[in-house]
Amino acid sequence: MDILLIGGLWLDASAWDDVVPELEALGHRPVPVALPGQGDGSTSATLDDQVAAVLAAVDAAPDAPLVVGHSAACTLAWLAADARPGKVAGVVLVGGFPWDDGKLYADLFPVTDGVMPFPGWAPFEGPDSADLDEDARATFAASAVPVPEGVARAVVRLADERRFDVPVTVVCPEFTAAQARAWIDAGDVPELARTKHVDLVDLDSGHWPMFTRPAELARVLSGVAADTTPA
Numbered sequence: 474m475d476i477l478l479i480g481g482l483w484l485d486a487s488a489w490d491d492v493v494p495e496l497e498a499l500g501h502r503p504v505p506v507a508l509p510g511q512g513d514g515s516t517s518a519t520l521d522d523q524v525a526a527v528l529a530a531v532d533a534a535p536d537a538p539l540v541v542g543h544s545a546a547c548t549l550a551w552l553a554a555d556a557r558p559g560k561v562a563g564v565v566l567v568g569g570f571p572w573d574d575g576k577l578y579a580d581l582f583p584v585t586d587g588v589m590p591f592p593g594w595a596p597f598e599g600p601d602s603a604d605l606d607e608d609a610r611a612t613f614a615a616s617a618v619p620v621p622e623g624v625a626r627a628v629v630r631l632a633d634e635r636r637f638d639v640p641v642t643v644v645c646p647e648f649t650a651a652q653a654r655a656w657i658d659a660g661d662v663p664e665l666a667r668t669k670h671v672d673l674v675d676l677d678s679g680h681w682p683m684f685t686r687p688a689e690l691a692r693v694l695s696g697v698a699a700d701t702t703p704a
């Protein structure tokens with residue numbers, strides 16, 4: 474199965490470099506998606522540009538792909554399901570949840586000169602970064618790509634209720650499946666509360682398992698793919 478891989482804030486497509494060979498060894502066709510504004514030098518990219526890049530990858534897949542979004546890009550993966558509900562076999566959300574209609578995509582940290590730079594590690598102390606050593610933190614910070622304001626502060630727009638028919642798996646790294654279920658049941662994740670099929674999978678890692686647990690993450694994604702019927 475084609476597995477589209479969408480990195481979260483400050484990540485370019487190389488974030489998946491350690492996951493790709495693991496997925497290939499398991500018999501899949503991983504496709505890291507290059508997002509405009511996150512690795513191509515552009516600071517004027519918009520959320521619409523990033524959605525278009527994801528949809529181009531969906532449309533290029535020979536069969537309905539599994540779409541994987543990490544962190545903020547969980548919303549990007551969900552926007553793909555909204556735009557192509559009949560062509561997305563399933564959505565996997567790694568370490569995050571999709572925003573609902575009308576929310577700002579990722580207005581989380583200060584914007585300077587039209588971009589939202591990586592804010593340093595202070596906001597991520599604790600479970601998010603506990604499995605990253607000092608070398609890994611330094612490497613991440615040095616390669617972090619500032620996110621264009623037109624992405625971070627864009628308004629999320631969802632339109633097709635057929636997205637709720639697309640099966641979703643939430644991979645729970647720095648939080649547990651039990652916590653995620655409680656949040657969904659409490660109405661804190663409106664989109665998933667309305668989704669007909671939601672699975673929750675624990676993964677013992679911090680917020681960036683593609684760096685710290687690539688083989689384990691690949692096995693989880695492979696398992697989801699095996700259980701997913703193409704649309």
